[in-house]
Amino acid sequence: MKKILIGYISNTKGSGLDNYIFQLVDVLKREDVQIDLLSSAIDEDLKEKYKQDSNVRLLPIDRIPKPKKRYNQIQDYARENKYDIAYFNISEAFNCIGNLAVKKYVKTIITHSHSSGNDNPNKIKREISKIVHQLTKPLLNKNTDVRYACSDLAAAWLFGNHPFRLIRNTVDADRFYFDPKNRKMIREKYDVSDDCKIIGFVGNLTYQKNPNALLNLFKMTSKDDKNIELWILGDGILRKELEDRVKNEKIQNVRFLGKKKNIEAFYSALDLFILPSNFEGYPLVGVEAQVNGLPCLFSKKITKDIALSDRAQFFDPDNSIEGCKKVETLLQLGRMDPLCFNKNIVYDLKDQQKEFIDIFVNGSIV
Known part of the structure; x- marks a missing residue:
């Protein structure tokens, strides 16, 4: 059985990133895989969502403002479970804590970029976040084996000029x-x-x-x-x-x-x-x-x-x-x-399911 660690569920009720992960898990949970989901916002609704799925586990972690504790938690999970793949879905490079934590213990680290900017409402804090993002991009990319992005802008934001694979966001x-x-x-x-x-x-x-x-x-x-x-x-x-x-x-x-x-x-x-x-x-x-x-x-x-x-x-x-x-x-x-619609554009989850299975089950990662 292949073991996959997936981060991160923010559980903000309606998040596009959360919906992407939920759709991915719905496809993969029917396969012979163990799926562990990292989240700092596990509530009763989220537990209810996966209580019938024996191969899906919710793993609690602290929020980013507590980086050392978050790092140790993710590292402990990686050391204990020896995952085949760690798949981190993030929007900013300073959220590379998971990449650093699992580096010694996971065969393949995939980072998937889902955004192209910083959403802090305070202009000064937003500019500071952008600076930290730029400073930590090299660290993120050094600790990433494979890069995915939902668009060209998202790829440039997180990976710069590094090669990446385009994975569209799709819907039911x-x-x-x-x-x-x-x-x-x-x-x-x-x-x-x-x-x-x-x-x-x-x-x-x-x-x-x-x-x-x-x-x-x-x-x-x-x-x-x-x-x-x-x-x-x-x-x-x-x-x-x-x-x-x-x-x-x-x-x-x-x-x-x-x-x-x-x-x-x-x-x-x-x-x-x-x-x-x-x-x-x-x-x-x-x-x-x-x-x-x-x-x-x-x-x-x-x-x-x-x-x-x-x-x-x-x-x-x-x-x-x-x-x-x-x-x-x-x-x-x-x-x-x-x-x-343009026939070359994938927008339906049904048409993307094979791609998910090829990547995470059959090993066609790149």
Whole structure:
């Protein structure tokens, strides 16, 4: 039986990185492997998720602010279990503690880059984090055998010019396909007519996602069109600030709906998806929205690889005039059938399962 150590589950309820790991584990747990998951946020929900899976274990570790204790914990797990593969999914180089801890005890260390920036809301701390990230990149790469990244930008951020293998973030397409029944149900629930245009955002309300640019864009868009709404689906440290801004600036028709477990139903209720991020790796929400058939407007700071069709366009989040023109164009274009997507782009988890098995079970790592 092959033994695999996987890090890290943040358990922030809706994290794209967590969802990627969960999907991977769902594929691998059916194979003859032992899967150990590192997490500093193990709760009852996470225990419940894997309680029926005898070959999946949750291993507690301390958070990054306690690096020595975290290092010792991961090293003890590696020494005791003699893993074939240690697979670390990270966003910044200073989170290379796991790589260092397992170096003597694991045959192959894989590092997978999932981001292209730092999400600290404080500008000074963000710049300090970027400096530490750059200083620790050589250490990370010295203690990595194989490099994966979800996009070209994510690879450059973590690995510089080192060679890497591209592993796309995929979704369970069957779950996210457009459903007219869901559209009708959600719109009736919120008392919205079918001719009203709904612009949607899904994600954490943080610096990374740049939600103030979303409000700027909607404020300008809704000046000339009162039959339009903005639905913000997500939570985060900026929510109160955003709600206050909507109130103070009297921006009409904005709904803060929080996180939703049945997010697929909400995609079907929307007419346009916007993601104005300051940076991304390869955003899962962008894949989900496109699989639903939605036209999408992405920040130019996001990899162009996220576009699955011509219904995905890009704008400068600091240029609301440009954004408004593209909103109008995309709303006119409407939905697109995923069958018309570029056939060379993998977006469905079912099509990626073989790749996961080849890597982690059959040994086709590079």
